[in-house]
Amino acid sequence: MLFKHLKFTLLFFLLAVFSPLQAFALNIESVRFGLYQEKTRLVLDLDRSSDFRAFVLSDPYRMVIDLPRFQWNAGETKAPQNGGVLATRHGNLKPGISRIVFDMNRPISIQKAFTLPRGAGKPDRLVIDFANVSPSIFQQVKSTIHGSLDTNKTTQTAGLNLAPPPAPKPQKDQNKKPLIIIDPGHGGIDPGAVGPSNIHEKTVVLALAKELKRQLEASGGYRVILSRENDNFIKLTNRVKFARKHEGDLFISLHADSLQNKNVSGASVYTLSEKASDKQTAKLAARENKADLIAGIDLNVEDKDVANILVDLAMRDTMNQSKFFANTLVNTMKNNNVRVLESAHRYAGFAVLKAPDIPSVLVEAGFMSNRKEANLLNSDAHRKKLAGALKKGIDRYFDQVRKNQRI
Template identity: 60%
Template sequence: MSLKLVSRFFVIFALFAMFFPFMPAHALEVKDVRFGIHEDKTRIVLDMDQAADFQSFVLSDPYRLVVDLPRFTWSVKNFTANDEAGILAVRQGALKPGVSRIVFDLSRSMSIRSAFVLPAKGQKGDRLVIDIARIGVDEFKQFKGQIHGNLDINNPPNNAGQSYSNKSKSKANAAVKNDYKPLVVIDPGHGGVDPGAVGKEAGLLEKDVVLKLALSLRDALVKSGRYRVKMTRSTDVFISLRGRVKFARDAGADLFVSIHADSIGNKKVRGASVYTLSEKASDKQTAALAARENKADLIAGIDLSVEDQDVVNILVDLARRDTMNQSKFFAGKLATVLPKEGVRTLEHTHRYAGFAVLKAPDIPSVLVEAGFMSNKNEARMLNTETYRNKVVSGLKRGINAYFDQVQKNQRE
């Protein structure tokens, strides 16, 4: 080959590399589809040649399960309908450039319990696991539009393996090895220029009480060896509500716990309570509480015009990503375990309202009111280490119960 020809080849190669910089070594391959029938669920396992991001959701009229993956080749040989599993048929093909879709026809109304990637281990290759379970037709409406997984089909990857996000990868790998330490972000409310509620006990401020609670909780969680912990503040400083949410998202939190001890008009109201985000407050008292908490930035003199966000959009996003159900599940756990540790709780312990600090679309988040500073007895109790330790034990127990369930869902 003459030198001229070699250089021409080189130019062609260079041009090719310039226009197709991320040509995949090979596209994703779906090798097999298997079903596991359990008493309470059907497990669908897609055997793949590499781990990849996905998204999955259910549809009605007729009932279907949809799984989107980066463009794949389908090498499934024998697919047989499985009536017991509730699966009538399967179709697959290109959806749009870079994205392929699998559709399972379901024989009845079913919802996705959990969906996750299990990286190759031993004899087993990379797998996508989707657990579906039978639910009532009315119940189905709750799950409609809820998306599992984080494949962005509007911005699909050029290369499935490359796309499989680092966060997904490290979490999935660690889940298999069972050594992933979830990151809990603890958010002591108020601080600095914003004192929060002023207690019915001389000189007692919410910002100080919640910081003490948060620091003890941090120590208890770290000591357990099961978690990584970050604090939005560990000193007496002011942080905006949006700054707290951003902190948790930037840190890649798995759980966000905001700790407060507020005051309310009715001085008789006492007991710990747990809140999750909702457009409509569960009751007037809770609406007033959320309005008060959301004033933190106003109190600190922050320009609120840039902080305004559309709550409805956020709620839609929360529901789509399943974060809302996880937050509710965690709040329910807390409501159950707090009294077991000797913490007095408000009736209907788990309540809902539009708290600005609970708006991370991808992190299960709750706000805990450890008690009401407006109640004389409770303010006095919150000022003692003995009572604060009970609150901390309850919170830790709830966090353990939450992650027990998360890890159970991820095990095969």
């Protein structure tokens, strides 16, 4: 009896420790398209029947399918040439929910979306029929949601509660230690820049964030919270809201850039400004601000409260502190043998830097498009060095803040 009980306890323990997501995730086994005269049929082979949610978006045209957290076994998707599908992405959207996004080159409408039970040697399937429509018809159908998956519930996978534990509230009596919010860019369905050997920006910046957290905490001088601890997608506005909710003293968004010119390498630091410092930075901001779009978020219905905060007088002090912090980081990187770009502090309208009351910078730790630097960013040793330089910059910033407070 006791033994049996122990066995169950052990089983639950193992499930809890070794990612219940993997153990119970839905499996997408294959993805197929069929071209018909009046429609295109998309079929997903699943390892079991599943609820879903499908809809279309514009600017640019996309088709989105949400499913309970899944494991992708379908390899690379081969869409037919005339089907209108430009690209396919998939990944985690939030705890318990994964998403597939199809970029379309024209407006479409979903005509039918339904599941077929396994039988006659075929697996469980999700079938979506879609067809080309005019832009005006698209406007009429675009708010229709097919399927009944509730993406606000986080218990979709085998009844397990996958909601992350509530983040600790900052305690007032701990206020002497500054709270650093580290924001690893991208995540889940949005890989960010993809380097050689399929190294993803989202993966290296998460590892860098964890290393920086480790070094900051080890010094005993800081409290540190990460905006994401795993491979989850987070909307840009929610990253800002997260930092404000926790009343962070400093916000650092970590990224790695990509350029056509694969020779360019070096780190750089960015602060918010309505006007970009240069064309290249304006383009970079546009790329980084696209994260929500890549994840299939409808920007037209997004809450605009944070996105539209204007750079006004109230922000001026925060922005001055951000600029000071950015320059400090550039210097400590230079002094610690981290290669940086020429005029390495630049500015533009980055959506993730719009907390009006928290000094915020975005660090591009290097270039995923440069083979050597992508490999460096993928190595523990380089991330240790990089995090060390960032930590020194943070130390120096707070030294100055304390000095100013004494005056």
